[in-house]
Amino acid sequence: MTKAEIFEFFRRLAEDNPDPQTELEYGNAYQLLVAVTLSAQATDVGVNKATRALFARVQTPQQMLDLGEDGLKEHIKTIGLFNSKAKNVMAMARLLVDNFGGEVPSTREELVTLPGVGRKTANVVLNCWFGQETFAVDTHIFRVGNRTGLAKGKTPDQVETKLEKAVPQPFRLGAHHWLILHGRYVCKARTPECWRCPVVDLCRFKQKVLEPPKGR
Structure with a gap:
């Protein structure tokens, strides 16, 4: 993706979910x-x-x-x-x-x-907790980074390095939350729900699923 496409990618995810948070519950x-x-x-x-x-x-x-x-x-x-x-x-x-x-x-x-x-x-x-701009690459982020063309890498560390270089402000603090949630609920492992993806036109994935499977 180009720098302009990456900015637009996160702008749309941020517009959808302005304050992304981890879904884990904790008090301290x-x-x-x-x-x-x-x-x-x-x-x-x-x-x-x-x-x-x-x-x-x-x-x-x-x-x-x-x-x-x-x-x-x-x-x-x-x-x-x-x-x-x-x-x-x-x-x-x-x-x-x-x-x-x-x-x-x-x-x-x-x-x-x-x-x-x-x-x-x-x-x-x-x-x-500490509000640092870090990129925690789990299976969802690894998949989304590679599938979309946002941050391609053969290992989580490689994807993290690419994200570190590519993600612009003001999206750096929330980036890994947006990517995890996008991978968990839209860009799923087995059947990506491209038909309802807000960044489908920016994505480089060739086998897009543009219609929901029958019965859904």
Whole structure:
């Protein structure tokens, strides 16, 4: 896409949804960090169902340690990979208490030292809580970036680098939310709903689905 097309791409998404937000539910930076960690290979809806009761009880890393790993597993057992995620969340809580005074650090370099926290998770926390212009490339953004021609890459890191260079102001802070939501609800993996896409004419995808399948 050209610079003018990229600007128009985000302008339309922003017009559709002026204040995009993550669909994960949380009350503070620590709860956001836990929710994003739990959301790997799981849906936000599923994570929210599991964390509502958990977050009513746990607001801090110390409270997570007090709950204990078995107690945490009881809350998150409906989430995929809950055993390994519980181990990571407990180890993360211990490190936050011991090394960061119970506070969530505000740099990517520090965040990725925490168990279970990779670059994508760190980018979500930096964007959603600390208001930093980061691009957390999940499966939706990877697909949308490649399919539309907005940011092509063979790996999430490559797509992130392309987005970092391509996305203009004033769209940088909300860009990854718009792309995730667009991928989740319109530019779907199996059947992209091009017939109702606000940026269909800017998209480079050759196999556009311009009419809904029969029965829809």
